[in-house]
Amino acid sequence: xxxxxxxxxxxxxxxxxxxxxxxxxxxxxxxxxxxxxxxxxxxxxxxxxxxxxxxxxxxxxxxxxxxxxxxxxxxxxxxxxxxxxxxxxxxxxxxxxxxxxxxxxxxxxxxxxxxxxxxxxxxxxxxxxxxxxxxxxxxxxxxxxxxxxxxxxxxxxxxxxxxxxxxxxxxxxxxxxxxxxxxxxxxxxxxxxxxxxxxxxxxxxxxxxxxxxxxxx
Ligand SMILES: C[S@@+](CC[C@H](N)C(=O)[O-])C[C@H]1O[C@@H](n2cnc3c(N)ncnc32)[C@H](O)[C@@H]1O
Numbered sequence: 001x002x003x004x005x006x007x008x009x010x011x012x013x014x015x016x017x018x019x020x021x022x023x024x025x026x027x028x029x030x031x032x033x034x035x036x037x038x039x040x041x042x043x044x045x046x047x048x049x050x051x052x053x054x055x056x057x058x059x060x061x062x063x064x065x066x067x068x069x070x071x072x073x074x075x076x077x078x079x080x081x082x083x084x085x086x087x088x089x090x091x092x093x094x095x096x097x098x099x100x101x102x103x104x105x106x107x108x109x110x111x112x113x114x115x116x117x118x119x120x121x122x123x124x125x126x127x128x129x130x131x132x133x134x135x136x137x138x139x140x141x142x143x144x145x146x147x148x149x150x151x152x153x154x155x156x157x158x159x160x161x162x163x164x165x166x167x168x169x170x171x172x173x174x175x176x177x178x179x180x181x182x183x184x185x186x187x188x189x190x191x192x193x194x195x196x197x198x199x200x201x202x203x204x205x206x207x208x209x210x211x212x213x214x215x216x217x
Pocket of ligand 1: 075
């Protein structure tokens with residue numbers, strides 16, 4: 001695995017995010033995009049679902065609206081409070097993926113998009129926690145960053161920003177991630193790379209998506 005360092009201040013980013021963007025919309029209009037497309041492919045209406053690190057709430061809001069049994073945790077208290085204030089149907093709490101206040105084997109499916117790769121020396125601990133709370137035979141969907149051209153461009157463009165470089169995320173090849181997840185007893189039964197949205201030279205998002213499963217069912 002390689003570490004990606006960028007001139008990026010995570011704390012400042014999320015503070016600005018909450019000030020400027022507020023919570024996410026309550027549903028996806030286009031169901032063919034990351035991460036709702038993969039989610040709807042693998043989550044069934046009868047499943048008990050957990051979302052870890054829901055951020056602005058785009059996934060948990062959509063699934064709640066359509067009657068799925070989903071709970072969510074998020075580290076950022078402001079995110080939890082804001083979401084609760086706009087939608088009191090949401091089953092959400094402020095908690096840490098590294099030490100979740102849930103019993104073992106509680107969920108059929110755990111969702112975790114854009115979280116574990118940014119945890120620096122706690123990535124493994126987060127994966128063990130996801131595995132602990134998911135039933136045997138359950139499904140864990142995780143998105144991670146790929147070490148690809150998009151990330152190299154992001155690193156290159158970061159040189160033009162102000163500030164100090166700091167750890168942004170772990171990245172690896174698809175094979176590298178699969179081997180890493182195997183060490184936790186998680187076997188990939190599907191994966192998809194997503195790279196999209198180069199709007200202009202400094203305003204872009206790249207998404208790399210691989211999903212890994214506790215056990216195929
Ligand atoms: C890149 S955002 C992704 C948000 C959301 N999953 C999505 O796809 O829209 C990462 C989120 O993980 C949350 N997070 C980071 N560390 C966490 C932790 N230790 N426990 C729970 N959530 C955490 C952050 O607060 C942030 O909301």
